Amino acid sequence: MRAHKITFAALVVAAGLSLTACQNDDDAAAQTDPSTVATASPSSGGTGSGGSDQASPGASSGGKDTSAGSGSGSDESGKAAKCRTDGLKITAIDNFIDGDPKGTVAVEMKNSSGRDCVIAGFAGVDLKTNEGTLSAERKGAPGEPYVLKNGKSIAFSVTYPLNETGGTGVRITGLVVTPPNETKSVTLAWPGKPSLPVTDGSGEPVTVGPIGSAGQGG
Template sequence: MSSSATVRTARRRTLRLAAAALTAAAGLTLTACSGADASAAKPAGRTDAGAVSATGGAGSSTGAQDSDAQGSGAQGSGAQAGSGTQAGSGTKTDAAAKQPGGAHAGGGGGAGTGVQRCHTSGLKAAFATGGDAAPDPDASGGTTTSIVLTNKGSSACKIGGFPGVDLKSENGGERWSLARSSKKFSSITLQPGDSTDFTLNVAMTKEETGFYQPAFADVTPPNETTSLTVKWPWGTLVDQRSATHPGTFVNPIG
């Protein structure tokens, strides 16, 4: 073989070895890149599955995205801003889901409260004076008179129990807080304009001594602290302000 042929053969071998080396290096580079991508993808995939399993629903979606957002670098920050927006949407969804419950709770509260009790400001009082409402001054023993309470408000109210009744003289100096009977009672509902009444057992007298002459009656509805004043339309009572069991006393409403 000539010297020129020997040189050409050596060059071809050198080129083949160089090409083979380049091919092997490229293969190693590609393998390293794909291995890095796979290892980076797998944790994100596991995080998603774990978040959905742990929390479920819309919250799980937000939680998974938040985990992805914490991945790395600027890309993680961008993803976190996006998931923040979506978390806001999740919050709206939660609020919308809770809204019917809140409305129901509000309605339940209204239903639970029901009709309020009657307040002094929503009532007016008057003695019943028509027909046979007047107490019999000639009755031997006790007789009765009635005080009518009317709902003057614009909504229904509930009332029941013992009102307070204080009789007072013309100048108000002599007061008599009437005792209560032992009668049982219940509550009743007054629609606007409706009335109810309660009775006073009264011991009337025509004697010139030992009597008490009321001029007014202060009526305090049950559970209230302010009263309604009505004029006393009848005659004198036996003065039993210090008696243990007076013949003049209050009966309950309802």
Template structure:
């Protein structure tokens, strides 16, 4: 009987040992699985970080491309501005009074309409512009000067090569009564966009001005072609 109890106890001990070993094996599997999951998660995280880093890199490259593109546009704009400045500086300059031969003559078409043509010849060595209205004052025998108003007309481009002429005229009604209140002696002319003035004699034979000097009008220059 003692032998039988000992054998039974030994069998129980072996069974308990096997049971513990089996339990230990299960825990080990769980740990291994947990570690594998953690490793996989870490790898995914790293890959995700790398992917995001790649996205940022692409974004930076895109920004750099945009910047370079903007710089190119700025360069083109600057070049355009420089070309514009060159074009402005290369435009024809206005004729200077000292380079113009100026005279006045009576050009009335009849005895009612008074007209005086004032001609300006470019005697300089370069092409110049006489475009616009000349400044005109008429001097009277009492030594007063009266500014002449502009007529209703649009200026035309008037470019003069050396030797070419431009003309503008004064227009008024002729007073045939002999009672005109004006006694003009000189015409003071300042070419368009100039400040220097020349004095011309009132043309002999020109009809008397009807009304006052404010009734005389000056018209813009044009070429004689």
């Protein structure tokens, strides 16, 4: 079943592209388990992102107890610590289906930290292009904070306009992802269509959905 695609808030690609900061708030996310994809190593830099730092023990997803409990990977109160960039294996795949009006890329975050952690809200997403860096804006309603078990994955979608003008458009050269509540980013190869259309400011946006907005089916 193909990943569920979330539409996002407006960001336009214009001939004179401006740099914007990607922000995230203290909202929350739902669980997912997308397909296996190619990996990239973390690197410092990129835009920061926001979300909740902790979830209460016993917070549930899908009716199951997702309490991390005390011990390794918990803070002094016994709650699971937030997910860190260094403990996440972040990957991306093209999720476009022929006939769709927009392109979609699914970004997966796998907990490889050796402990449970809490993840919530929106990741920061920047597209690197030959015209500069474009920061995707948030779109969608986050869910509750989610305790991501060690070895499990969760994902979100990046939606972008298709270049159907016949021209070369704005060439995409990379995807920069910053997990919620983090300032350390990873840079991935862009797996989607190679370019965005050039517009006068009235074109379709590039947007990012909340954590859990890909891989849910339906």
